[in-house]
Amino acid sequence: xxxxxxxxxxxxxxxxxxxxxxxxxxxxxxxxxxxxxxxxxxxxxxxxxxxxxxxxxxxxxxxxxxxxxxxxxxxxxxxxxxxxxxxxxxxxxxxxxxxxxxxxxxxxxxxxxxxxxxxxxxxxxxxxxxxxxxxxxxxxxxxxxxxxxxxxxxxxxxxxxxxxxxxxxxxxxxxxxxxxxxxxxxxxxxxxxxxxxxxxxxxxxxxxxxxxxxxxxxxxxxx
Amino acid sequence: xxxxxxxxxxxxxxxxxxxxxxxxxxxxxxxxxxxxxxxxxxxxxxxxxxxxxxxxxxxxxxxxxxxxxxxxxxxxxxxxxxxxxxxxxxxxxxxxxxxxxxxxxxxxxxxxxxxxxxxxxxxxxxxxxxxxxxxxxxxxxxxxxxxxxxxxxxxxx
Numbered sequence: 609x610x611x612x613x614x615x616x617x618x619x620x621x622x623x624x625x626x627x628x629x630x631x632x633x634x635x636x637x638x639x640x641x642x643x644x645x646x647x648x649x650x651x652x653x654x655x656x657x658x659x660x661x662x663x664x665x666x667x668x669x670x671x672x673x674x675x676x677x678x679x680x681x682x683x684x685x686x687x688x689x690x691x692x693x694x695x696x697x698x699x700x701x702x703x704x705x706x707x708x709x710x711x712x713x714x715x716x717x718x719x720x721x722x723x724x725x726x727x728x729x730x731x732x733x734x735x736x737x738x739x740x741x742x743x744x745x746x747x748x749x750x751x752x753x754x755x756x757x758x759x760x761x762x763x764x765x766x767x768x769x770x771x772x773x774x775x776x777x778x779x780x781x782x783x784x785x786x787x788x789x790x791x792x793x794x795x796x797x798x799x800x801x802x803x804x805x806x807x808x809x810x811x812x813x814x815x816x817x818x819x820x821x822x823x824x825x826x827x828x829x830x831x
Numbered sequence: 832x833x834x835x836x837x838x839x840x841x842x843x844x845x846x847x848x849x850x851x852x853x854x855x856x857x858x859x860x861x862x863x864x865x866x867x868x869x870x871x872x873x874x875x876x877x878x879x880x881x882x883x884x885x886x887x888x889x890x891x892x893x894x895x896x897x898x899x900x901x902x903x904x905x906x907x908x909x910x911x912x913x914x915x916x917x918x919x920x921x922x923x924x925x926x927x928x929x930x931x932x933x934x935x936x937x938x939x940x941x942x943x944x945x946x947x948x949x950x951x952x953x954x955x956x957x958x959x960x961x962x963x964x965x966x967x968x969x970x971x972x973x974x975x976x977x978x979x980x981x982x983x984x985x986x987x988x
Contacts, residue, residue: 706923709919744944745912745915745944747944748911748915748940748941748943748944749908749911749912751940752860752911752938752940753860753864753907753908753911754908756864756868757864757867757904758867758868758871758900761867761900761901761904764904764908769908769912
């Protein structure tokens with residue numbers, strides 16, 4: 609399979625340019641997004657381009673396999689590869705869904721406060737899902753208990769009731785692009801801020817909050 | 832003492848190991864709501880009396896009842912929300928068809944909430960025609976869910 613795929617990407621000016629990827633590179637991107645999503649404590653930016661391209665690629669492979677003569681060993685191997693890719697894709701989507709369900713009031717709030725022009729963490733379908741999920745939960749609580757309570761107690765603020773993602777949790781990462789002067793905030797009051805440099809190829813165990821923007825930009829990879 | 836029933840509800844869930852859903856304690860919930868109603872009415876009459884008859888000595892009692900009301904509410908919401916979390920975890924594990932034993936433990940509203948939620952789940956969308964007693968050679972991952980539900984049997988011969 610030697611075709612290339614078009615992937616629309618944002619460059620630094622905000623305009624979109626076409627980046628051409630081989631299938632191998634696309635799958636690598638999918639795996640990177642998958643691992644990042646797995647190890648990050650919060651919901652990361654949604655990657656609709658990667659998901660769409662991978663789905664197209666799978667359909668394409670399915671088409672090829674149907675035309676090939678069955679019983680061929682290559683067919684089984686290709687099928688196994690397809691299953692593997694399919695698993696990674698659904699694991700990625702499942703991971704996102706679980707995080708959405710876990711932190712739904714905060715995610716909705718973040719989406720409401722998002723400045724225009726900033727990319728969303730939610731795909732359109734995920735956004736619909738979160739809204740409905742919030743609705744259903746509120747309706748359920750209201751119908752089962754809250755509406756039977758005294759009138760001044762019938763409102764529950766889910767934003768305060770549901771725990772927030774723990775951005776201070778530690779993550780392992782590998783550095784892809786060299787970074788300088790990363791400010792590390794102290795955990796305890798006696799410590800002070802200090803600055804570190806991240807060398808390319810090095811691996812670290814660090815608080816997620818410190819390097820969150822680097823994950824989004826692709827400068828580091830969570831492992 | 833106030834809020835005893837409410838804390839009992841929470842303790843019930845604490846005792847149940849993770850992944851298990853005890854039966855919906857409708858009776859317990861009803862008792863908590865009744866207690867809240869009684870507390871609220873007592874407070875209302877006391878507030879009126881404090882205002883009209885100038886009985887400022889009632890205020891600590893009023894405050895205390897109010898705190899009990901808040902605690903009751905917090906316990907009930909925690910109870911209901913934790914049940915929802917457990918149901919959600921079970922859903923992720925078992926897929927669309929929950930075993931009947933579980934269904935008996937859920938209230939009617941929980942089932943409704945679950946059904947509505949079910950429509951939006953990410954599904955692979957493949958379907959295989961499964962007639963009774965027919966045998967198929969299928970990729971394993973497609974069968975796994977159905978095997979768990981007891982619909983399919985893994986034949987090794």
